[in-house]
Amino acid sequence: MSAGFRELDGVTADVGIEAWGQTLEEAFSHAGNALASLMSDRGALAGDLLLDISVTADDRASLLVTFLNEIIFLEETEDFLPLEVASLDIDGNRLCSTISGSSYDASVHRRNMEVKAATYHGLRIEENKTGFRVRVIFDV
Template structure:
């Protein structure tokens, strides 16, 4: 599994490790989306929603938070699950990602958590000898 679940009394968190930021950001995205639903291997015609994300922040921690918030917003406001990502550029202060997704269907798709938000509580992103480690708690 590219991420580990962190226990919390009321909410739920993810612990992420990546050799580089691309791996970490990718795993974070998969982790978040997997808290919401079981990602479906969808047919090509269903996987037709495409969106570019272009974000910048003062550092990699804030950038990770903004990236996860974007994905959460797309689901909450538009019902879109973005499950495939191509990172065109990812530096510590900016990212450019092309993402593909599908419209969530509450009748067909697995319903897991209604993630309300990405919180600052216990949030961390640090460089390690193997690459990067992050912890993030979501309000459920």
């Protein structure tokens, strides 16, 4: 089964990802999973911890960036290593999501890279025949 995301080539100093899905919610979820995959290899994560995110923004682009930045905020302040987006709903300018993951344990988990932020640079949200496709560049 496809993971629903891939890392982009050719982004020199930062890391770009592309994620897709049949719905906007699915594409955003896969973008969240892509971010989780940058933070750790996810192999040793039990995913026993669930954290809720609720954000509002003025438009879709801002909603996606704010959602991803919230995951970065939780990773840093709660010592939370995300495994995947367990659920995600968008209602107008509000996004609610539950993220599964684990509390960081240095003896078990290996952190990968420090993601500083999701940026607006080159941000794309496109609708096509099969659904939605998004591109995000992270500052790392």
